[in-house]
Amino acid sequence: xxxxxxxxxxxxxxVLEEGKTVISGxxxxxxxxxxxxxxxxPQIDEGTEVMDGSHLLFLPGLINTHGHTAMSLLxxxxxxxALQVWLQEKxxxxxxxxxxxxxxxxxxxxxxxxxxGGTTTFLDMYDHMDQVAAVTKxxxxxxxxxxxxxxxxxxxxxxxxxxxxxxxxKSWHGKADGRITTMISPHxxxxxxxxxxxxxxxxxxxxxLPMHTHMSETRNEVEQNVKDYGVRPVExxxxxxxxxxxxxxAHGVHLTDEEISILAAHQVGVSHNPGSNLKLASGIARVPExxxxxxxxxxxxxxxxxxxxxxxxxxxRLAALIHKGVSGDPTAVPAAEALRMGTEYGADSLFLNQxxxxxxxxxxxxxxxxxxxxxxxxxxxxxxxAVYSASAKxxxxxxxxxxxxxxxxxxxxxDEEKIRREAQLAFEALLTQ
Amino acid sequence: xxxxxxxxxxxxxxVLEEGKTVISGxxxxxxxxxxxxxxxxPQIDEGTEVMDGSHLLFLPGLINTHGHTAMSLLxxxxxxxALQVWLQEKxxxxxxxxxxxxxxxxxxxxxxxxxxGGTTTFLDMYDHMDQVAAVTKxxxxxxxxxxxxxxxxxxxxxxxxxxxxxxxxKSWHGKADGRITTMISPHxxxxxxxxxxxxxxxxxxxxxLPMHTHMSETRNEVEQNVKDYGVRPVExxxxxxxxxxxxxxAHGVHLTDEEISILAAHQVGVSHNPGSNLKLASGIARVPExxxxxxxxxxxxxxxxxxxxxxxxxxxRLAALIHKGVSGDPTAVPAAEALRMGTEYGADSLFLNQxxxxxxxxxxxxxxxxxxxxxxxxxxxxxxxAVYSASAKxxxxxxxxxxxxxxxxxxxxxDEEKIRREAQLAFEALLTQ
Numbered sequence: 071x072x073x074x075x076x077x078x079x080x081x082x083x084x085v086l087e088e089g090k091t092v093i094s095g096x097x098x099x100x101x102x103x104x105x106x107x108x109x110x111x112p113q114i115d116e117g118t119e120v121m122d123g124s125h126l127l128f129l130p131g132l133i134n135t136h137g138h139t140a141m142s143l144l145x146x147x148x149x150x151x152a153l154q155v156w157l158q159e160k161x162x163x164x165x166x167x168x169x170x171x172x173x174x175x176x177x178x179x180x181x182x183x184x185x186x187g188g189t190t191t192f193l194d195m196y197d198h199m200d201q202v203a204a205v206t207k208x209x210x211x212x213x214x215x216x217x218x219x220x221x222x223x224x225x226x227x228x229x230x231x232x233x234x235x236x237x238x239x240k241s242w243h244g245k246a247d248g249r250i251t252t253m254i255s256p257h258x259x260x261x262x263x264x265x266x267x268x269x270x271x272x273x274x275x276x277x278x279l280p281m282h283t284h285m286s287e288t289r290n291e292v293e294q295n296v297k298d299y300g301v302r303p304v305e306x307x308x309x310x311x312x313x314x315x316x317x318x319x320a321h322g323v324h325l326t327d328e329e330i331s332i333l334a335a336h337q338v339g340v341s342h343n344p345g346s347n348l349k350l351a352s353g354i355a356r357v358p359e360x361x362x363x364x365x366x367x368x369x370x371x372x373x374x375x376x377x378x379x380x381x382x383x384x385x386x387r388l389a390a391l392i393h394k395g396v397s398g399d400p401t402a403v404p405a406a407e408a409l410r411m412g413t414e415y416g417a418d419s420l421f422l423n424q425x426x427x428x429x430x431x432x433x434x435x436x437x438x439x440x441x442x443x444x445x446x447x448x449x450x451x452x453x454x455x456a457v458y459s460a461s462a463k464x465x466x467x468x469x470x471x472x473x474x475x476x477x478x479x480x481x482x483x484x485d486e487e488k489i490r491r492e493a494q495l496a497f498e499a500l501l502t503q
Numbered sequence: 504x505x506x507x508x509x510x511x512x513x514x515x516x517x518v519l520e521e522g523k524t525v526i527s528g529x530x531x532x533x534x535x536x537x538x539x540x541x542x543x544x545p546q547i548d549e550g551t552e553v554m555d556g557s558h559l560l561f562l563p564g565l566i567n568t569h570g571h572t573a574m575s576l577l578x579x580x581x582x583x584x585a586l587q588v589w590l591q592e593k594x595x596x597x598x599x600x601x602x603x604x605x606x607x608x609x610x611x612x613x614x615x616x617x618x619x620g621g622t623t624t625f626l627d628m629y630d631h632m633d634q635v636a637a638v639t640k641x642x643x644x645x646x647x648x649x650x651x652x653x654x655x656x657x658x659x660x661x662x663x664x665x666x667x668x669x670x671x672x673k674s675w676h677g678k679a680d681g682r683i684t685t686m687i688s689p690h691x692x693x694x695x696x697x698x699x700x701x702x703x704x705x706x707x708x709x710x711x712l713p714m715h716t717h718m719s720e721t722r723n724e725v726e727q728n729v730k731d732y733g734v735r736p737v738e739x740x741x742x743x744x745x746x747x748x749x750x751x752x753a754h755g756v757h758l759t760d761e762e763i764s765i766l767a768a769h770q771v772g773v774s775h776n777p778g779s780n781l782k783l784a785s786g787i788a789r790v791p792e793x794x795x796x797x798x799x800x801x802x803x804x805x806x807x808x809x810x811x812x813x814x815x816x817x818x819x820r821l822a823a824l825i826h827k828g829v830s831g832d833p834t835a836v837p838a839a840e841a842l843r844m845g846t847e848y849g850a851d852s853l854f855l856n857q858x859x860x861x862x863x864x865x866x867x868x869x870x871x872x873x874x875x876x877x878x879x880x881x882x883x884x885x886x887x888x889a890v891y892s893a894s895a896k897x898x899x900x901x902x903x904x905x906x907x908x909x910x911x912x913x914x915x916x917x918d919e920e921k922i923r924r925e926a927q928l929a930f931e932a933l934l935t936q
Contacts (some may be wrong), residue, residue, distance in 0.1 A: 104622070140879075142880070143881060144883075145878075145880070145881065145883060145888070145892065146881070146883035146884035146885075146887035146888055146892075147883045147884070149838055149884070149887045149891065150833060150834050150837040150838060151833060151834065152833055152834065153757070153833060156833070179877050179880055180877075183877035183878050186836055212804070214612070217565075232744070279664070285646045287829075296856060345824065347828060348824040348825055348827055348828035349823075349824055349828075349833070349891070350827075350833055351827040351828060351830065351831050351832055351833035351835070352828070353828060353831065354828055354829070375713075377891070378878075378887065378888070378891035378892045379878045379891065379892040380878070381878075381894070382859055388824075389639075390782055391778065391780075391781040391782055392828075393779060394781055394782060394783075394784040394823065395781035395782075395785070395786060395787050395825075396782060396787070396829075397784065398722075398784050398786065399583060400583060400782070400783055400784035401583055401584065401585065402587055402784070404582070405583060405585040412731060422919075431515070437734075442923070444575075444612050444613075444615045444616035444619070444919070444922070444923065445578075445616050445811075445812045445813070445814075447578070447923050447926050447927055447930075448576060448578065448579070448580075448926055448927050448929075448930035448931075449579075449927060449930075450578060450579035450580045450930065451579035451580070451582070452579075454578075454579035454582045454811065455578070455579055455811070458579070458582065458810070458811035458812065459578065459811045459812040461814070461894045461895070461896060462878075463896030463897070464896070465893060486877070489626055489877070490875070490877065490880050493880050493881055494880055494881050494882060496881075497880075497881035497882075497883065498881075
């Protein structure tokens with residue numbers, strides 16, 4: 071079959087290379103691959119679809135490396151509460167009622183919001199993961215999916231859940247034209263006994279898949295780990311073998327210098343979730359120190375009940391802003407570094423080596439922002455504007471694997487009205503159950 | 504003349520009252536005044552214009568209590584630099600070249616961005632203030648305008664600037680159908696000698712106008728004040744008589760308990776600028792302590808070169824998020840309180856007693872957000888969604904004094920294309936001068 075060829079002319083492309091962050095010119099796409107980006111006009115074969123990229127800023131699709139998308143059904147249901155009250159009185163009772171159908175509509179609502187807002191790849195850790203996979207497949211998005219398992223239950227129940235996680239990981243890895251990959255996830259050191267975590271490490275070895283978990287999100291959780299196991303979470307997971315596997319941990323708010331060194335030495339990625347960490351009052355992760363130590367820091371929204379939106383531009387901006395304010399150093403986490411955290415470092419953290427960059431040879435996962443707006447003027451520095459001024463709503467078009475999924479702000483693959491209606495009905499039903 | 508009457512049906516109105524934050528029902532407007540908000544259908548006279556408020560969330564217009572709008576021309580021109588480098592090598596040389604025309608286009612760009620983003624009132628402290636007043640008048644917006652004076656110059660130059668500030672304040676106070684009021688502003692304790700500040704205090708008394716200044720934005724500035732005058736800035740301004748006048752200070756990042764008590768005792772308002780304070784690495788203001796002490800804390804964007812947008816939803820959200828993260832208390836600055844900071848506390852801080860609230864008897868300054876969007880679902884808590892999930896781009900309609908200024912996202916009073924073009928040309932000209 072003749073490959074589908076597309077060319078974008080007159081575009082501004084965020085290539086984020088050292089010394090040159092932006093290129094004005096052309097991008098060629100052949101099927102799902104970027105084959106050229108440059109200032110020089112390339113040879114354009116007959117039959118190539120031509121798009122005018124004027125007044126558009128092209129970025130790599132944003133990559134959300136930690137979340138629980140189905141929790142959008144609980145957005146705004148209990149804010150500004152102490153963590154334990156929020157969890158025990160609000161989240162857990164409602165989540166306990168979630169059916170597969172609820173997960174389907176909650177995930178659909180989140181996928182819609184993410185896609186329209188310029189996220190092209192997301193990690194999801196939840197239950198009823200077949201539903202999440204089904205939505206991902208239908209939407210055209212890219213995702214890293216993993217059944218997050220809480221192990222505070224009987225050995226039989228533990229085994230059932232582990233089997234479920236393994237079955238899911240096996241059956242969906244590489245599916246949806248390769249857009250879905252999977253990971254193995256014990257939920258957290260404080261919700262999984264050590265011997266149970268070791269079983270996940272073994273499964274990760276058996277399936278040759280990376281691992282994901284929550285770690286050191288709150289100070290209490292770290293102190294509890296020391297009480298229960300005599301060591302802090304990093305040493306604990308290190309001993310259990312997790313860091314001998316390719317791993318990504320979410321949060322990593324409370325880390326010592328030594329723990330940062332261990333994460334760096336074992337190439338463990340950290341998904342920084344600034345919005346969620348602030349809202350739940352978990353604290354402020356030591357991002358400048360992590361980056362300095364060579365740890366791969368990416369960005370995640372966490373679930374929409376603790377954020378409360380899925381706007382990755384907001385996480386990028388928070389990552390650029392809060393560490394300046396806290397450290398007193400205005401050069402901490404510069405704009406281009408924050409944008410890399412939301413794109414290429416995200417791809418690296420999810421073990422996806424063909425996305426997260428606008429570059430020949432990469433998958434054509436990219437987005438276009440409308441720069442004909444007051445907050446993008448003057449045209450002084452597009453990377454600065456993307457980081458310090460833009461939001462999800464500035465995204466006009468979105469492509470994954472060279473296929474356009476959002477056009478002029480509308481999602482082409484999902485039925486937005488139906489999803490909003492069904493999500494609202496699902497929430498109302500949960501309230502009355 | 505028969506008054507113009509408007510009614511909005513089926514709306515959701517953020518009244519932000521204790522115990523009841525939102526009302527679903529009706530709002531009546533007679534000329535520039537809200538005459539009714541309630542669940543019950545009011546009597547609707549013949550000739551009343553009817554608008555369907557379904558799928559819209561109505562909020563009081565947002566109030567931005569500190570900024571330098573013309574600096575939008577320098578948006579993205581020098582980020583992520585040490586403060587002194589940024590000021591001395593980037594901002595001051597460019598600002599030194601600003602003509603009245605530059606201020607006109609820079610302000611126009613900012614007013615456009617603010618209006619479209621739901622801000623209905625802004626404070627502006629800058630130079631060439633006649634231009635800012637002209638733009639305000641034309642746009643239909645409400646503004647508190649003040650010539651900010653730096654006094655590091657000869658006595659003759661000082662006198663000339665003071666006269667200019669006084670003339671401006673006198674001639675524009677109450678103009679544009681009462682939408683413009685004025686203040687008296689020495690720029691800051693570190694840029695104005697004590698005897699010069701006393702002259703502004705006297706002018707404020709003579710003209711019966713309130714005062715505005717920058718104060719305690721950076722740690723250095725506080726230390727310098729102690730070196731130069733033997734006291735910290737609050738005691739310094741107190742001694743100079745400023746706090747015997749109705750006053751609003753911008754920033755107030757570095758304050759002791761005693762200073763907070765003094766501000767509270769003298770009813771001095773604080774314009775909290777979280778985005779700018781983070782970006783310039785100035786630090787994090789003690790907002791929970793200020794609120795607890797009874798200080799009126801409002802929100803400002805500061806200039807667009809240190810923010811870099813004028814999205815007041817972002818400042819509201821930052822105010823709700825960062826103080827939770829820093830204090831470790833998830834109940835710090837709850838959603839409704841953050842929204843009040845961006846609306847009614849803003850009005851109080853600017854000494855405007857008829858805006859900032861949706862309530863009978865208030866001026867009809869209000870905005871409507873489009874809630875038919877994924878990030879507003881489910882319809883669990885609209886105040887939470889407005890604070891934790893919304894952004895400037897969700898604003899669909901804007902009214903000031905009962906007059907619609909933004910309709911379906913388009914500004915009805917300003918020529919957006921022309922403003923964007925002229926602002927870009929102005930920036931390019933500044934670069935080549």
